[in-house]
Amino acid sequence: MFSFCADPASLGDLAWMACYLTTGKHMAIYTSVFTVLLLLAITAPTALAFGFIGASSARSHFPPLSWIGKAYIAVVRGVPDIAFFLFFVIALDQLFEWIRHEIKCPDWTDSIWQGNDFVVCDIAKLPLGNAPQWVHETYGFMLAVLTFAIVFGAFAANVLYGAMRAVPHNQLETAEAYGMSRRQVYWRILVPQMWVFALPGLSNLWMVLIKATPLLFLLGVEDIVYWARELGGAKTARFTDYPHGDWRMWYFLALLVFYLLFTRVSEIVLDKVMRKLTHGQATLAGEAQRKAA
Amino acid sequence: MKSILLGTAALAITASVAFAGSHSVVRMGTEGAYPPYNFINDSGEVDGFERELGDELCARAELTCEWVTNEWDSIIPNLVSGNYDVIIAGMSITAERDEVIDFTQNYTQPDPSSYLALEGADVDFEGGVIAAQANTIEAAFIASSGATLVEFATPDETVAAVRNGEADAVLADDAYLRPIADENADLVLLDRQELIGGGVGMGLRESDTELKDKFNAAIQSMKDDGSLNALLAKWEIGPGF
Numbered sequence: 001m002f003s004f005c006a007d008p009a010s011l012g013d014l015a016w017m018a019c020y021l022t023t024g025k026h027m028a029i030y031t032s033v034f035t036v037l038l039l040l041a042i043t044a045p046t047a048l049a050f051g052f053i054g055a056s057s058a059r060s061h062f063p064p065l066s067w068i069g070k071a072y073i074a075v076v077r078g079v080p081d082i083a084f085f086l087f088f089v090i091a092l093d094q095l096f097e098w099i100r101h102e103i104k105c106p107d108w109t110d111s112i113w114q115g116n117d118f119v120v121c122d123i124a125k126l127p128l129g130n131a132p133q134w135v136h137e138t139y140g141f142m143l144a145v146l147t148f149a150i151v152f153g154a155f156a157a158n159v160l161y162g163a164m165r166a167v168p169h170n171q172l173e174t175a176e177a178y179g180m181s182r183r184q185v186y187w188r189i190l191v192p193q194m195w196v197f198a199l200p201g202l203s204n205l206w207m208v209l210i211k212a213t214p215l216l217f218l219l220g221v222e223d224i225v226y227w228a229r230e231l232g233g234a235k236t237a238r239f240t241d242y243p244h245g246d247w248r249m250w251y252f253l254a255l256l257v258f259y260l261l262f263t264r265v266s267e268i269v270l271d272k273v274m275r276k277l278t279h280g281q282a283t284l285a286g287e288a289q290r291k292a293a
Numbered sequence: 294m295k296s297i298l299l300g301t302a303a304l305a306i307t308a309s310v311a312f313a314g315s316h317s318v319v320r321m322g323t324e325g326a327y328p329p330y331n332f333i334n335d336s337g338e339v340d341g342f343e344r345e346l347g348d349e350l351c352a353r354a355e356l357t358c359e360w361v362t363n364e365w366d367s368i369i370p371n372l373v374s375g376n377y378d379v380i381i382a383g384m385s386i387t388a389e390r391d392e393v394i395d396f397t398q399n400y401t402q403p404d405p406s407s408y409l410a411l412e413g414a415d416v417d418f419e420g421g422v423i424a425a426q427a428n429t430i431e432a433a434f435i436a437s438s439g440a441t442l443v444e445f446a447t448p449d450e451t452v453a454a455v456r457n458g459e460a461d462a463v464l465a466d467d468a469y470l471r472p473i474a475d476e477n478a479d480l481v482l483l484d485r486q487e488l489i490g491g492g493v494g495m496g497l498r499e500s501d502t503e504l505k506d507k508f509n510a511a512i513q514s515m516k517d518d519g520s521l522n523a524l525l526a527k528w529e530i531g532p533g534f
Contacts, residue, residue: 023336093376117501118374217364220371222362234473239334239340240334
């Protein structure tokens with residue numbers, strides 16, 4: 001990157017370090033930090049939406065809808081994450097390809113399972129075999145977001161379901177007594193009040209989600225932990241201009257600091273949100289705020 | 294939700310109209326952590342013996358190739374489910390793997406596997422603790438030899454295990470261990486070697502016979518004109534053909 005980097009072996013420690021930390025390979029780890037942040041930024045609201053839909057349908061008065069909601073919460077929460085991530089993504093990808101295959105290649109006579117191979121016609125591949133690499137990477141990333149959203153959505157649904165039930169029942173009865181319809185009670189009374197009960201559980205989930213991002217590598221997305229392991233491993237001079245011993249400890253130390261800082265910042269922000277939500281609520285903390293004011 | 298579905302459908306249709314045709318791009322899957330066979334170089338790209346070989350084979354077979362990296366552990370499942378078309382990752386041809394995927398003819402001679410240990414260590418080959426990368430021929434060999442096998446996901450970790458005393462020695466391809474032994478005074482190659490495996494070949498889906506034939510022809514032409522031997526010598530991988 002810098003002009004003096006042409007011959008790293010001749011450099012002093014500081015200049016060597018500056019060159020080393022700006023190689024193309026290191027740029028990849030810096031980019032992957034943004035991949036992780038982007039994943040969190042997209043996954044968190046999506047998972048919350050999944051959770052909200054799951055919790056609402058679990059509470060539904062229409063039995064089949066409520067069964068679906070409850071089954072979603074129970075099944076996804078019960079399956080180990082790693083099994084889910086390993087199996088589900090390949091299955092999901094194959095499901096999409098199979099649907100496209102049925103639509104686009106109705107004349108196909110061979111089975112899609114040929115021995116061990118999963119074979120669909122070329123134009124049904126997702127993404128297409130000849131698509132550029134970034135399309136493949138984006139597709140993999142979107143699959144990752146979807147998988148994370150489904151898993152964390154189930155946990156969020158459980159939290160929201162509990163929070164909805166924690167809203168004092170007399171609030172809802174009063175609303176009905178005022179002549180509100182069931183829909184109005186739900187959107188105007190229940191939903192605004194439930195967040196204060198949901199937030200401790202949701203903030204917990206957020207922390208777990210931050211720490212679960214290394215699972216990205218199982219989904220074929222190269223995240224910071226992958227790059228830390230790759231960059232930190234011992235390198236011999238034959239294959240790199242920057243030979244070094246086993247530096248994984250330092251890379252993982254940097255990751256530790258990154259994750260700790262990130263969770264600390266999250267905690268501070270979540271505390272602020274909690275204070276805001278508590279304001280004016282009929283809870284112990286809300287009461288304390290009222291007295292202090 | 295509806296607009297997302299419609300959007301993807303529209304995208305999918307336009308995309309499939311734009312390009313059709315089988316294997317206009319061949320995706321080459323590799324591990325990127327096993328020098329000199331394949332590794333990620335300083336600028337973050339796939340490099341090594343197999344990069345040069347693969348590019349040359351693609352040129353000879355008149356294919357457009359693209360390189361992707363995948364973890365070693367899931368490299369076969371991802372090939373079978375079609376995420377890439379070829380495995381070119383220093384994978385030895387074995388009977389077990391051949392049941393699941395197909396191999397081209399070998400492009401290296403069977404490379405002896407060597408033991409790397411700490412200087413002055415007394416390694417017990419029958420009762421000691423030997424490290425190897427998971428799902429390799431070396432791991433299978435140790436598992437049946439009587440020594441205690443400790444497996445790691447990446448080759449780099451197997452060497453680290455010897456350094457920190459977790460294993461007495463590591464068994465891996467000679468071409469991988471030799472540069473490490475050369476550059477580290479505390480590590481030495483032992484005299485004993487194991488002859489396992491049937492050489493390294495490219496792995497393909499069993500249903501993909503057309504592509505296999507193309508690569509077989511290209512490898513043969515590189516063997517015939519000696520360019521494969523030149524590559525093997527350049528990257529110091531075992532004897533030539």
